[in-house]
Amino acid sequence: MKRITIAIDGFSSCGKSTMAKDLAREIGYIYIDSGAMYRAVTLYCLDNGLFRADGQIDADRLEREMGRIRISFRLNPATGRPDTCLNGTDVEERIRTMEVSAHVSPVAALPFVRQALVAQQQEMGREKGIVMDGRDIGTTVFPDAELKVFVTASPEIRAQRRYDELKAKGQEADYADILQNVKQRDYIDQHREVSPLRRADDALLLDNSHLSIAEQKAWLMEQYKKAVSV
Ligand code: DC
Numbered sequence: 001m002k003r004i005t006i007a008i009d010g011f012s013s014c015g016k017s018t019m020a021k022d023l024a025r026e027i028g029y030i031y032i033d034s035g036a037m038y039r040a041v042t043l044y045c046l047d048n049g050l051f052r053a054d055g056q057i058d059a060d061r062l063e064r065e066m067g068r069i070r071i072s073f074r075l076n077p078a079t080g081r082p083d084t085c086l087n088g089t090d091v092e093e094r095i096r097t098m099e100v101s102a103h104v105s106p107v108a109a110l111p112f113v114r115q116a117l118v119a120q121q122q123e124m125g126r127e128k129g130i131v132m133d134g135r136d137i138g139t140t141v142f143p144d145a146e147l148k149v150f151v152t153a154s155p156e157i158r159a160q161r162r163y164d165e166l167k168a169k170g171q172e173a174d175y176a177d178i179l180q181n182v183k184q185r186d187y188i189d190q191h192r193e194v195s196p197l198r199r200a201d202d203a204l205l206l207d208n209s210h211l212s213i214a215e216q217k218a219w220l221m222e223q224y225k226k227a228v229s230v
Helices: 016-027 034-047 059-068 098-108 111-124 137-141 155-168 175-191 213-229
Strands: 005-010 030-033 071-076 081-086 130-134 147-152 204-207
Touching (some): 016 030, 016 213, 030 081, 030 111, 034 130, 155 175, 204 213
Parallel strands (some): 005 130, 005 147
């Protein structure tokens, strides 16, 4: 069967990753969570003192150190899903904390960070057979993707999902803080100068506010089947 490129973009915490990962596993494609790559760079900045006391990032230093940041993915046999590694260390858990979520947007807005990560993402997708999720996959990373989906859900529903996810992992979570973080990231993601979050003209729109995971999965599988049959 023809192998294609699948780009799934949308707002934070709207269940993109879950549907993208499940589809990739079912159809035997590589799955890449591009947000995890921006999170890993942010974790590097936090671990190495690149955020100043006022919360501003030392962009000059990060630009000098960008070449030293290696991001890779390693299959976790326990979950059957890829874990994110930063310079060889598994950081999958650490990149999902609220601290990283609260610092990631300014890092993802830096043009040299985007340039470096987009180049890596394009290399990963050179042979097709890939499902990648993020914010700019259908617009910038893979503008020629055969299947593009733009996922959305209300901020309140997304904050609740994120809250449930953190609680299930036994992490500290406050619904009001999460909602504020979701809205703030939506704003920054849509208004940054480089690759702002927007729906590609040819992307299918999916509002999953009132869909179950099983319903979303079925919808996406149907779109995949249509895309490979043309
Ligand atoms: O999907 P996520 O919440 O894990 O993404 C983390 C941050 O990275 C988010 O604030 C937006 C940014 N991001 C981006 O700018 N471009 C992407 N392709 C993926 C994520």
